[in-house]
Amino acid sequence: MTAQPTSRVTIKDVAARAGVSKGAVSLAFNHKPGLSEATRDRIFLAARELGWAPNLTARTLAGSRVDVVGLAICRPARLLGLEPFYMEFVSGVESVLIERNCSLLLRLVRNVEEEVGLQESWWRGRQVGGSILVDFRADDPRVAATGRLGLPVVAVGHPAFTGGLTSVWTDDATAVTEAVRYLAVLGHRRIARVGGAAALGHTAMRTAAFDEAARSLELAGAWQVTTDYSGEAGGRATRSLLTAPSADRPTAIVYDNDIMAVAGLSVAAEMGLNVPRDVSLLAWDDSQLCRLTHPTLSAMSHDVHGFGAEAARTLFAVITGEGPGSHPVPTPVLTPRGSTAPPAV
């Protein structure tokens, strides 16, 4: 890409106008000692008159801070658009970046290996000051890679998967358990779960928690399937669960996100089943979507925006040298709405 900015005001021009050296201007703009109040003022005045602000690229190259945070999302581009979760998450991240005058460098990658390469080149090229890593899986190569590079990162995921990295996470196991218990208390004995991508760490965690809850509650039936998080997959999974003979099919289904729950709801309607009388549905993530359907969707509600914000704040802490830590954010809480009720019989 080539194309030249028209007028260029540099530190030199400011220095000349204020009658000082560029070193002095630099000192002033970095709030470093060694300048009298008078010259400091003169410099700021000159800068304001010329409309100058330090060039971040040059500043970065010269070896100081980098005001950019990296985020690579591993997903085929076509699917990204469909996940309300990420949009909310990103907006939470942005809300913190904005107040620190930082920007987000966003990139879609096809797989973890590609992400490792990307993070490495970002960091070595000083394109980012740190990164937010998401979608951890078992034996995630990013743990070792970022450690080796010295790249400051915050890992969004359960410590079981994020190794020694500073992490921000929700206690999904507890949430799944709560969800299943709630449905059991309502009287459901045959419960299914439509999970997300099997490769992801938190999916595995939820799967294990679901199994455990089903066993400890001695449920009569417990099914689990994994999908790709898309509405289509969620709908398909629901259809297959609900086509079993009525005495043998789940009376309640838990979904791993809200898009799939919406799809499930529509499949139930299309099959002539009444929600919640014939089957109860429970969503996850709880974006605005859950309040827009009819009936409204009960959900494991979760402040995704706040989750993103916390991740960003934690990253800043890491960058400024804070040691590794584990930052749980509030566990998703059950928000009952219109899609859950005791089973009909």
Next chain:
Amino acid sequence: MTAQPTSRVTIKDVAARAGVSKGAVSLAFNHKPGLSEATRDRIFLAARELGWAPNLTARTLAGSRVDVVGLAICRPARLLGLEPFYMEFVSGVESVLIERNCSLLLRLVRNVEEEVGLQESWWRGRQVGGSILVDFRADDPRVAATGRLGLPVVAVGHPAFTGGLTSVWTDDATAVTEAVRYLAVLGHRRIARVGGAAALGHTAMRTAAFDEAARSLELAGAWQVTTDYSGEAGGRATRSLLTAPSADRPTAIVYDNDIMAVAGLSVAAEMGLNVPRDVSLLAWDDSQLCRLTHPTLSAMSHDVHGFGAEAARTLFAVITGEGPGSHPVPTPVLTPRGSTAPPAV
């Protein structure tokens, strides 16, 4: 932000290892003439052995290309998460950037003025090689500002609002007309439209087109309201439209996005109205959402992903010096599904 990359391989190390000057390495990596095949190979080999890749920051500062595209979205951070449109659009942009090894610099801004300032600092600081501008309004200050700066941009919006900037746009007026005609042909005589943000150019355009269509078709009733694009607002608007006495309320409603249409659908259900028998609903943008509801939503369907991709491609053309142009992308086409039908009476 401070934190140092551990090992640093620079062009100098590569040059030393290949036994050439750093100028030669630069020539090799930029595929410029003036080097023998033999040395070229030696240089690439050395680079590979050392795991070196040119530092983009330095490269940028030295005045060549910038591999970053800017995108500022003007919206309160909390709302961004709710718009499937942007997520899809961004994913389309990414799909083109990814194949050119470029990244997207994303930033939320509170208002257009803030965006103007941001774009200016991005450009002057060579943080971006060009930008994608969205959400044009009447007398948009960005037209003049980007022209003055010489910032290469692609404007996503109708030429009526984007001044002399190269634009990528959909013919919303024609689409609105088609939507209204379609409903009229089905037999609807009282049609309403729940529009987006009033300040936006394309909203104004759609409003005018709707008025015009209503007049030319001599509809018995035509209502229009503007909202903030949120599901809540869409639901509210729908409720207020449908509470009129039945002989005097719309039998069809057109929405400016899909979230509002989904909300409208649920409001209708909640009011005991059957869709499409009692009222027909027609969405816009047509994300996956429209196929997940029951009944499925008819929509003015539109390849938003492709729209984003086209915007990105056009930006690259602008950056490489192509003169101003106007690039219409296909007009949204009506995709009838389950939410539209002739009125009951």
Next chain:
DNA sequence: AACGTTTTCTTAACCGGTAAAGTCCCTATC
């Protein structure tokens, strides 16, 4: 008054590349 300290600012060397101008050598030409 001579001398060590500060304070205040300047100089100059980077950061890691790019690119124009310069050097050297090899070959074709008259």
Next chain:
DNA sequence: GATAGGGACTTTACCGGTTAAGAAAACGTT
């Protein structure tokens, strides 16, 4: 055999900042 013309590199001067080291003036001390 002298000269012009290229090809293949190297030199060197930036890009726009930061920062360590140096210098000049102001200040306090004995």
